[in-house]
Amino acid sequence: METAAAFEQVLEIRVRAVDELLDRLLGERIAPGEIARPPRLLAAMRHGVLNGGKRLRPFLVLESAALFGADETAALRVAAALECVHCYSLIHDDLPAMDDDDLRRGQPTVHKAFDEATAILAGDSLLTLAFDIVADESTALAADRRATLVLALARAAGIGGMAGGQALDLQAERTRPDETGIIMLQAMKTGALIRFACEAGAIAAGATPADRERLAEFGSAIGLAFQLADDLLDVTSDAATLGKATGKDEAAGKATLVRLHGAEWARRQLGGLVTQAHELLKPYGSAAASMKAAASFVALRQR
Amino acid sequence: METAAAFEQVLEIRVRAVDELLDRLLGERIAPGEIARPPRLLAAMRHGVLNGGKRLRPFLVLESAALFGADETAALRVAAALECVHCYSLIHDDLPAMDDDDLRRGQPTVHKAFDEATAILAGDSLLTLAFDIVADESTALAADRRATLVLALARAAGIGGMAGGQALDLQAERTRPDETGIIMLQAMKTGALIRFACEAGAIAAGATPADRERLAEFGSAIGLAFQLADDLLDVTSDAATLGKATGKDEAAGKATLVRLHGAEWARRQLGGLVTQAHELLKPYGSAAASMKAAASFVALRQR
Numbered sequence: 053m054e055t056a057a058a059f060e061q062v063l064e065i066r067v068r069a070v071d072e073l074l075d076r077l078l079g080e081r082i083a084p085g086e087i088a089r090p091p092r093l094l095a096a097m098r099h100g101v102l103n104g105g106k107r108l109r110p111f112l113v114l115e116s117a118a119l120f121g122a123d124e125t126a127a128l129r130v131a132a133a134l135e136c137v138h139c140y141s142l143i144h145d146d147l148p149a150m151d152d153d154d155l156r157r158g159q160p161t162v163h164k165a166f167d168e169a170t171a172i173l174a175g176d177s178l179l180t181l182a183f184d185i186v187a188d189e190s191t192a193l194a195a196d197r198r199a200t201l202v203l204a205l206a207r208a209a210g211i212g213g214m215a216g217g218q219a220l221d222l223q224a225e226r227t228r229p230d231e232t233g234i235i236m237l238q239a240m241k242t243g244a245l246i247r248f249a250c251e252a253g254a255i256a257a258g259a260t261p262a263d264r265e266r267l268a269e270f271g272s273a274i275g276l277a278f279q280l281a282d283d284l285l286d287v288t289s290d291a292a293t294l295g296k297a298t299g300k301d302e303a304a305g306k307a308t309l310v311r312l313h314g315a316e317w318a319r320r321q322l323g324g325l326v327t328q329a330h331e332l333l334k335p336y337g338s339a340a341a342s343m344k345a346a347a348s349f350v351a352l353r354q355r
Numbered sequence: 356m357e358t359a360a361a362f363e364q365v366l367e368i369r370v371r372a373v374d375e376l377l378d379r380l381l382g383e384r385i386a387p388g389e390i391a392r393p394p395r396l397l398a399a400m401r402h403g404v405l406n407g408g409k410r411l412r413p414f415l416v417l418e419s420a421a422l423f424g425a426d427e428t429a430a431l432r433v434a435a436a437l438e439c440v441h442c443y444s445l446i447h448d449d450l451p452a453m454d455d456d457d458l459r460r461g462q463p464t465v466h467k468a469f470d471e472a473t474a475i476l477a478g479d480s481l482l483t484l485a486f487d488i489v490a491d492e493s494t495a496l497a498a499d500r501r502a503t504l505v506l507a508l509a510r511a512a513g514i515g516g517m518a519g520g521q522a523l524d525l526q527a528e529r530t531r532p533d534e535t536g537i538i539m540l541q542a543m544k545t546g547a548l549i550r551f552a553c554e555a556g557a558i559a560a561g562a563t564p565a566d567r568e569r570l571a572e573f574g575s576a577i578g579l580a581f582q583l584a585d586d587l588l589d590v591t592s593d594a595a596t597l598g599k600a601t602g603k604d605e606a607a608g609k610a611t612l613v614r615l616h617g618a619e620w621a622r623r624q625l626g627g628l629v630t631q632a633h634e635l636l637k638p639y640g641s642a643a644a645s646m647k648a649a650a651s652f653v654a655l656r657q658r
Contacts, residue, residue, distance in 0.1 A: 085507060086515020087543045093514055093522040144479060149471035168452035172475065173522050176447060176482065180513035183486040187505035195499035199490045202505050204388060206487035211396055211480040212389020219396040219476050240390045 059349040060106075062342070066114060067107035073132045074101055077185060096166045096174035097181075100143045101136065103157055108278075108350070109134050109249040115342045116253025116267055123256065126193045130201060130252050133185040137209050138245060140178035143171055145218060179209070193256055200255050208248035217241025225305050234307055235276075242282075243275030250274070250343075270332040270343070277325040277351040283308040284318045285355065322351040362652040363409075365645070369417060370410035376435045377404055380488060399469045399477035400484075403446045404439065406460055411581075411653070412437050412552040418645045419556025419570055426559065429496045433504060433555050436488040440512050441548060443481035446474055448521060482512070496559055503558050511551035520544025528608050537610055538579075545585075546578030553577070553646075573635040573646070580628040580654040586611040587621045588658065625654040 078098050082089055110131035117127030146153040146161040147168060154164050163171035185191065186201050193201075207213060217240025220229070229237060250271030254264040286301045287310055301308050310318045329347035333340040381401050385392055413434035420430030449456040449464040450471060457467050466474035488494065489504050496504075510516060520543025523532070532540060553574030557567040589604045590613055604611050613621045632650035636643040 082515055083510060085510035086513075086519075087547065088519060088539060089514050090519045090522045090526075092526065093519055097514065140479075144475055147472075147475065149475060169450075169525050170522065172447055172450065172452060173518050176443075176478070177514040177518045179479065179482055180509050180518065183505055184509035184513060187490075187502045187509065189502075195497070195502045198502045199492075199498045199505070202486055202490035202502070206483050206490065207386060207388035210389070210483035210487060211392050211400065212385050215476050215480045215483065216389075216391060216393045216396055219393045219473065222472050223393075223395065236391060244390065 055345075056349055056353050059345050062345070063107065063111050063349075066342075067110050067131075069128055070107055070110040070114070070131045070135065071102070073128050074135060077132060077181065078102070083184070092166065093170060093173055093177060096162050096170045097178055099159075099165055100162045100171075100174055100178065101139045103139075103159060105135070105139070105157070107131075107135060108346075109138055109245055112246065112249035112271070112343070112346060113252045115346065116250050117256050118253070119267075119336055119339055119343065120254055120257030120259045120263065122253050123192050126191045126256055127253060129185050129188075129191040130256060131249075133182040134205065134245065134249055134252065136178045136182040136185070137205065137214075140175040140182070141209075141214055141218070141245075143175040143178070147171060150218070150222065182209075194258075197256060197258060201252060204248055204251065204255060208244040213240050213244030214242075217244065224307060228307060231309065231312060234309055234312075238279040239272065239275065242279050243272060246275035246278060247271035266332055266335070270329050270347070273325050273329040273332065274347045274350045277322055277329070277347070280309060280318055280322055280325070281351055281353060283310040284315060284322070285353075287311070288315055289355065326351045358648075359652055359656050362648050365648070366410065366414050366652075370413050370434075372431055373410055373413040373417070373434045373438065374405070376431050377438060380435060380484070381405070386487070395469065396473060396476055396480060399465050399473045400481055402462075402468055403465045403474075403477055403481065404442045406442075406462060408438070408442070408460070410434075410438060411649075412441055412548055415549065415552035415574070415646070415649060416555045418649065419553050420559050421556070422570075422639055422642055422646065423557055423560030423562045423566065425556050425561075426495055429494045429559055430556060432488050432491075432494040433559060434552075436485040437508065437548065437552055437555065439481045439485040439488070440508065440517075443478040443485070444512075444517055444521070444548075446478040446481070450474060453521070453525065485512075497561075500559060500561060504555060507551055507554065507558060511547040516543050516547030517545075520547065527610060531610060534612065534615060537612055537615075541582040542575065542578065545582050546575060549578035549581060550574035569635055569638070573632050573650070576628050576632040576635065577650045577653045580625055580632070580650070583612060583621055583625055583628070584654055584656060586613040587618060587625070588656075590614070591618055592658065629654045 078101060080089060113131035113134055114127050143162045145151050146156060147163055153161055162174055183202055186205060187198055191198055217237055220237040221241055247268050251264050251268040254267045283301060286298050289298055326347055330344050333344055381404060383392060416434035416437055417430050446465045448454050449459060450466055456464055465477055486505055490501055494501055520540055523540040524544055550571050554567050554571040557570045586604060589601055592601055629650055633647050636647055
């Protein structure tokens with residue numbers, strides 16, 4: 053737990069620049085080709101993004117970029133773009149037609165603070181802005197790398213990734229997926245963006261396909277661990293520690309691996325995933341220390 | 356009116372390849388990097404796209420590409436991507452929280468045929484897919500042109516363009532925009548994508564900045580004409596001819612230029628916009644005949 057707290061401090065310092073960049077990108081100044089930025093819509097986008105999120109995904113982008121020596125400004129922009137995608141997905145997931153949540157991080161969700169239509173459009177605009185940020189020449193990478201990043205981000209976020217995973221999750225109560233089904237659903241819903249975060253640095257740096265694949269595998273492992281830890285906390289933690297309601301999965305009749313196999317099994321699995329993730333980073337030695345710490349944090353966090 | 360009918364036939368033949376491509380892109384086969392394509396979500400996306408739309412925007416992409424000699428396969432993909440953005444916007448605009456429409460082209464809207472959550476995710480996935488399509492190497496253009504197209508499409512679709520325009524439109528009943536406000540709202544909500552359609556061919560072909568700007572101006576003119584014609588038909592046509600309810604703007608208390616200045620003024624304006632659009636294409640001579648016909652069609656159409 054102390055390690056987790058220490059890592060959270062490192063993370064907070066590391067991603068401060070991402071928050072500053074997001075604040076600037078979501079500013080009032082219009083970009084070339086834009087006509088105006090309606091203030092209320094902009095405020096809703098800011099509400100959904102500048103909310104003290106942990107920025108785990110941006111951190112992974114920055115660290116994977118550092119590992120391969122990618123341009124740091126470019127890495128910051130890709131990290132900010134990825135966070136826009138993550139935040140758009142939270143805004144839409146919270147809508148009444150989806151998970152119908154009124155609070156996120158103790159604040160009213162976007163549709164509560166504004167209205168449903170504005171929340172839908174804020175999500176749409178954040179998703180669009182993400183691709184804007186990556187494609188822009190200010191992301192100082194060769195155009196082929198920017199195009200590859202746009203493509204990889206789209207594949208991770210779209211029907212074959214995050215959005216598809218959310219669709220499966222909404223159906224899960226009715227379709228009752230088996231173990232394979234649950235793993236696939238989670239790999240799509242939460243795994244795909246984390247995987248992208250880890251391979252993004254390799255793409256930005258023009259690393260070899262083998263390195264990109266290795267980082268993507270690392271991302272898949274910690275994505276799985278992230279979700280397993282989440283499901284575990286839902287059964288073992290209390291609302292005060294977690295900062296959100298627990299027992300939600302059971303109440304919702306949601307099938308999770310933890311509910312199938314129990315907490316003990318989940319802890320063993322998490323240990324195995326951390327070992328696997330660390331093994332994957334071995335070729336990079338101490339340069340990958342932060343990435344390794346991130347893997348441990350994701351699996352062993354208490355909230 | 357006969358000219359309009361003739362143009363519609365030309366348009367229909369020209370965009371058949373776009374429909375075929377959309378059918379393929381929205382197929383069951385997963386792309387590299389995708390995990391699965393949930394069938395129900397895919398069906399909802401297909402419902403929202405493969406619905407006999409006029410495909411005016413794809414037509415403009417194809418014709419502007421032909422004008423500058425851009426690769427035709429690439430142009431088809433950009434045209435398909437743009438149509439994905441247009442269709443996503445219709446799916447989200449039809450939602451209960453927005454315009455709350457049950458029917459589109461005589462068919463149930465996506466949230467009626469499926470459910471609200473699926474409609475939201477289908478829109479999200481189509482928007483994401485659009486950037487996937489443009490960025491992919493299969494869009495056989497140099498990477499810098501693909502990146503430029505991604506950027507221009509994002510700027511046209513996001514907070515500074517279409518999505519921002521929809522946000523302003525939803526507020527318009529309350530904010531009662533003046534003439535300048537209405538023009539800006541419409542330039543964002545409908546104008547930005549039409550403008551992008553017209554400049555996309557110039558970007559794809561690597562035309563000069565001056566040519567790109569000229570085509571963008573042409574796009575702005577016909578975008579304005581498109582909306583003006585729409586507002587005019589709302590007051591002058593009947594539901595049988597138009598295939599949708601008329602008098603909607605007045606019933607909704609919506610301020611339009613036609614309601615401010617009257618039908619006669621609108622007809623004069625439309626004539627002026629067509630002249631202006633044709634003037635802009637003069638340097639290209641007879642090579643721009645189809646684009647000129649499109650401008651006339653947009654302004655003078657009876658439905």
